Structure formats: C-alpha cells, structure tokens
Amino acid sequence: MEAVPPRARAYVTxxxxGTLLSLLPLPVTHTPWWAVALLAAVYAGCEQFARRRFAGPFYPVLLAAAFLLSPPAAALVPLPGAALTRAGQRPEALRRTWRAAQLALAVWAAARVHGALxxxxxxxxxxxxxxxxxxGVAVLAFCLVLTVLDGGILAAAxxxxxxxxxxxRFARSLVPIGVHGLAGLMMAVLWRSPYGPVAALLVLLPMCVSWWAYAQYxxxxxxxxxxxxxxxxxxxxxDGYTRGHSERVGQASMMIARELGMDDERVEVLRFAGILHDVGKLGVPTRLLRKDGPLTPEERRVIELHPEYGHEMVRGISFLGEARSAILHHHERLDGTGYxxxxxxxxxxxxxxxVAVADAFDAMTSTRSYSRARPxxxxxxxLERCAGAQFDPRMVTALTRALDRYGWHPAVTAQDGTSLVPPAPPAPDRQEARR
Incomplete structure (x- = not known):
C-alpha cells in the first residue's frame, strides 16, 4: 500500500x-558500548536470517538485551537490524522506520520493567x-507493547x-514470545556467568534449529x-451460484466442531472438509450445475455422483485425514435415504x-438459482424439524448454540456478487441434489 493515510504517518511519527524520548537520558560513560554493538550486530544477523528462513520474527537477542542493559541502551539494540531488514512492501523507508520504533519501544519497556523488579x-x-x-513480567510488557502498537497502526492505516x-493479538503472540523470552534469559545468565558472551550466543543454535522446524511446518x-x-x-x-458457499460451510463446520469440544486438529480437519465438500462438482457438467428450473431424474443421478468424484480427487491428499470421508458421505441421511x-x-x-448440517444451513441461508435465502x-x-431423520440432532444443537453465541455474518452473494438478503424458501429435500 503506497498511499499511506496521513493519520498512519502521524502515528509512526x-x-x-517516543523512541527518541526513550533514549534519554543515555548514560554515555556507564554504558557497555561493546555489549550494545555486539548484541545489535547479532540481532541484525538473526533478523536477516529469520526473514529469509523462518516463519516470523526472532526476539531472543532483543530480550537478552532487555535483561542485560539499561532501558535506553537496550532500546538501541534493535535499530540497526530493523533499519537494514527489507520490509517487502512500499513505502519501504516508512515501514522500516515504523519497525525500528516499535521494537525499540517494546525493548525499552521490557528493560524498564525488568530493572524495576x-x-x-x-x-x-x-x-x-x-x-x-x-x-516473565518483562516479557509480558514486551508482548503488550508490541500488540498495542500493532493494533494501533492497523487501525490508523x-x-x-x-x-x-x-x-x-496479545493471546496469540504470548506463547511464541514467551519461548523467545526464556531463550533470552538463558543468554543473559550465561553472559554474566564465567562462561561469558560466547557461551551466551551458543544458546541461539538450538533455538534456530527449533524455529527452523516450526518454519517448515x-x-x-x-x-x-x-x-x-x-x-x-x-x-x-x-458453479457461480455457489460462490463463497465452500468457505461458509467450512466456517459453519468449524463452529459445530468447536461447540462439540473437538481438539484443534480435528477442528481444522472439519474446516477442510467443509471447504472441500463440493470439490466433486468439478466432474459434473456445468450446464447441470447452472440449470434454472427442476432437474430430471437422470440429471439428478449425475449430480448425485459428485461426492464420489470428490473423494477420488482428494484420495491422495494425506493431510486431509478424515475430511476425505466427510466429502464422500456428507449427503447421507440418518434414515438411510441419502446417497x-x-x-x-x-x-x-x-x-x-x-458437514451435512453446515451444508444444509448455508444452502438455506444463501440465494441460489433455484431458491431464495431464508433467515x-x-x-x-x-434443521430441527429434520433432525433425527435427515440430520444428527447433536450437530443441529451444536450449530444452534454456536450461532446463539457468535452469530452468523458471512455475506450472501449471487452469481454477480451482489448482496442478497431476501425471504423464503424450499425445504432442504428440494435442494439436496444441487448442494
């Protein structure tokens, strides 16, 4: 984004x-400049390497500086690395300046809290x-300043x-930054021990290996x-009429899975299942998918092959796990009359x-060529009327509870992308083959 809003520029300013104020007063005579220079150089190298090889930023050196140096001196450590690392987006200079100021303020706050305790x-x-x-408290301060500033620039820009x-933001960043903080503390303790700075820097080796493994994941x-x-x-x-349907079914499937207390891994698999449940439609003639009006029995039989087509398409994608069986069986019914x-x-x-409940719910609340969206x-x-015969009552109840708690906000779109929120509709049975 090249055109930065004036209020975002003011925020960065x-x-x-604030960074300049944090550097005052800098005790020139009592500051171990060699330590500041060494930590700044190591951080700059780690930042360059992390941006190329890892999945995110690398903070142990900055937190070690917060544990070893006075707040103004610690605030100097991130400046060279942030200034030299490419932002990857324009305006480059403004983004580098922002990154340097953000990190300096976070390190200053962490050092201030750490020293006070x-x-x-x-x-x-x-x-x-x-x-x-x-x-630990210093790490919390570091994390809090980063997240507050990140949220502020997002709001401004x-x-x-x-x-x-x-x-x-704070909850998501706390665990990874906490791990970095532990590594930074180990560096600081070794730095002050008889083993000295060389031993402290060796802490980075296992940290880099573990972070590399995370980056691969x-x-x-x-x-x-x-x-x-x-x-x-x-x-x-x-199938233009169902544009966005896959993502919405994935979202509803995830809501049901979480309400049922499934672990995060299964929730993710259910999201994949919802998103890909209709992938078999790639094997169905387009004229049938876009047909206005009722389907003939032969046309219905062709469309009803899409779960099997989908299962064949994703059979070799190992990371989908049980999502593959959801793709194959999401049109089965409890009473045995499904396909x-x-x-x-x-x-x-x-x-x-x-997925069956999530699919039916979105089909009824979206406008299609053959039906209008219902509230x-x-x-x-x-869904509750059909529970026990067509749908699993547990899944219907879970969806109802999740919607009561979080609501349902995705846009309902038609083929031309315009928003449609009209009344009314046919029951799920009439929509079954098209979904």
Missing part, C-alpha cells in the same frame, strides 16, 4: 518521537530461578475498529492452504454428519 541484579548473580519472575484490531501448512484454495476456486468458477451408499445412523462418519432462524427451525 509519534512512535519515532530487580531482574538485572538476579541475572548478574546468575540466580536463574530468582531471575524467572522479573523476566486500514481504519479497522480498535477493538477488532487488538482482539486476540508453517510452510507445509501454507502449501496445504494453497492446494485447498486452488480446488475451491475451480469449483467456484464452475451415495444409503448409510444409516452411526454408520455415517461423525465428520460427515457435521437464519427459519433455517435452524427447518
């Missing part, structure tokens, strides 16, 4: 002024257990409401997401029963 004395005495409490800009997940995105885009292009195999009750995989309340009433 305030952060820079007597942390530097504990580190100097190599009292590792005693040093944990002040270091993108006009995102402050509450939404800050929502969840992150890249693998990104590749998974790209695979799924490509398949979903292909379906959306082929493709007429499974009954508990014969239907649990993940398929989740969420009416859709839930229809």
């Amino acid at each position: 305030c952060a820079v002024l 007597g942390g530097r004395a504990a580190v100097a005495a190599s009292g590792f257990p005693r040093a944990l409490a002040p270091a 993108e006009r995102v409401p402050l509450r939404r800009a800050w929502q969840g 992150h890249r693998e997940r990104a590749a998974h997401q790209a695979t799924i995105r490509a398949l979903v885009q292909a379906v959306d292009i082929k 493709p195999y007429g499974l009954m009750g508990s014969q239907i995989p649990e993940c398929a029963r989740v 969420v309340g009416a859709a839930l009433e229809e």
Whole structure:
C-alpha cells in the first residue's frame, strides 16, 4: 500500500518521537558500548536470517538485551537490524522506520520493567530461578507493547475498529514470545556467568534449529492452504451460484466442531472438509450445475455422483485425514435415504454428519438459482424439524448454540456478487441434489 493515510504517518511519527524520548537520558560513560554493538550486530544477523528462513520474527537477542542493559541502551539494540531488514512492501523507508520504533519501544519497556523488579541484579548473580519472575513480567510488557502498537497502526492505516484490531493479538503472540523470552534469559545468565558472551550466543543454535522446524511446518501448512484454495476456486468458477458457499460451510463446520469440544486438529480437519465438500462438482457438467428450473431424474443421478468424484480427487491428499470421508458421505441421511451408499445412523462418519448440517444451513441461508435465502432462524427451525431423520440432532444443537453465541455474518452473494438478503424458501429435500 503506497498511499499511506496521513493519520498512519502521524502515528509512526509519534512512535519515532517516543523512541527518541526513550533514549534519554543515555548514560554515555556507564554504558557497555561493546555489549550494545555486539548484541545489535547479532540481532541484525538473526533478523536477516529469520526473514529469509523462518516463519516470523526472532526476539531472543532483543530480550537478552532487555535483561542485560539499561532501558535506553537496550532500546538501541534493535535499530540497526530493523533499519537494514527489507520490509517487502512500499513505502519501504516508512515501514522500516515504523519497525525500528516499535521494537525499540517494546525493548525499552521490557528493560524498564525488568530493572524495576530487580531482574538485572538476579541475572548478574546468575540466580536463574530468582531471575524467572522479573523476566516473565518483562516479557509480558514486551508482548503488550508490541500488540498495542500493532493494533494501533492497523487501525490508523486500514481504519479497522480498535477493538477488532487488538482482539486476540496479545493471546496469540504470548506463547511464541514467551519461548523467545526464556531463550533470552538463558543468554543473559550465561553472559554474566564465567562462561561469558560466547557461551551466551551458543544458546541461539538450538533455538534456530527449533524455529527452523516450526518454519517448515508453517510452510507445509501454507502449501496445504494453497492446494485447498486452488480446488475451491475451480469449483467456484464452475458453479457461480455457489460462490463463497465452500468457505461458509467450512466456517459453519468449524463452529459445530468447536461447540462439540473437538481438539484443534480435528477442528481444522472439519474446516477442510467443509471447504472441500463440493470439490466433486468439478466432474459434473456445468450446464447441470447452472440449470434454472427442476432437474430430471437422470440429471439428478449425475449430480448425485459428485461426492464420489470428490473423494477420488482428494484420495491422495494425506493431510486431509478424515475430511476425505466427510466429502464422500456428507449427503447421507440418518434414515438411510441419502446417497451415495444409503448409510444409516452411526454408520455415517461423525465428520460427515457435521458437514451435512453446515451444508444444509448455508444452502438455506444463501440465494441460489433455484431458491431464495431464508433467515437464519427459519433455517435452524427447518434443521430441527429434520433432525433425527435427515440430520444428527447433536450437530443441529451444536450449530444452534454456536450461532446463539457468535452469530452468523458471512455475506450472501449471487452469481454477480451482489448482496442478497431476501425471504423464503424450499425445504432442504428440494435442494439436496444441487448442494
């Protein structure tokens, strides 16, 4: 984004002024400049390496500086690394300036809190257990300043409401920054020990290995997401009336899974299942998917092959796990009248029963070529009416509870992308083959 709003530029200017104030007063005679220079050089190298090889920033050196140096001296450590590391987006200079100011303020705050709690004395005495409490509070301060500033710049640059800009940021960043803080504390204690700075820097080696492994996992997940995105885009292009349907079914499936208390891994698998449940439509003639009016029995039989087509398409994608059976069985019904195999009750995989409810819910609350969207309340009433025969009552109840708690806000779109929120509709049975 080259055109930066004036209030975002003003926000960055305030952060820079705050950084300059944090450097005062800098005790020139008592500052160990060699330590500042060494830590700054090591951080600059780590930052360059982390940006190229890892999935995110690398903070142990900055936190070690907060545990070893006075607040003004610690605030100097991130400046060279932040100034030299490419931002990757324009305007480059403004983004580098912002990054330098943000990190300097966070390190200054961490050092200030750490010193006020007597942390530097504990580190100097190599009292590792005693040093944990002040270091932990300093890490919290570091994390809090970063998240507050991140949310503020998002609100200033993108006009995102402050509450939404800050929502969840602190909790998401606390664990990774906490791990970095522990490594930084180990560096600081070793630095002050008889082993000296060389031993302290060796702490970075296992940290780099573990962070590299995390980065590999992150890249693998990104590749998974790209695979799924490509398949979903292909379906959306082929069946324009259901554009966005896959993502919404994925969202509803995830809401049901969380309400049922499933672990995070299964929740993610259910999201994949919801997103890819209709991928088999790539094997169905486009004229049938876009046909206005009722389907003939032969046309219905062709469309009813899409779960099997989808299962064949994703059979070799190992990371989908049980999502593959959800793709195959999401049109089965508890009473055995569904397709493709007429499974009954508990014969239907649990993940398929989740996706079936999510799919029907979005079909009823979206406008299609053959039906108009109905209100969420009416859709839930229809799901409850069909629970026990068509849908698993547990899944319907879970969706109802989740919607009561969080609401349902995705846009309902038609083929031309215009927003449609009209009344009314046919029951799920008439929509079954098209979904």
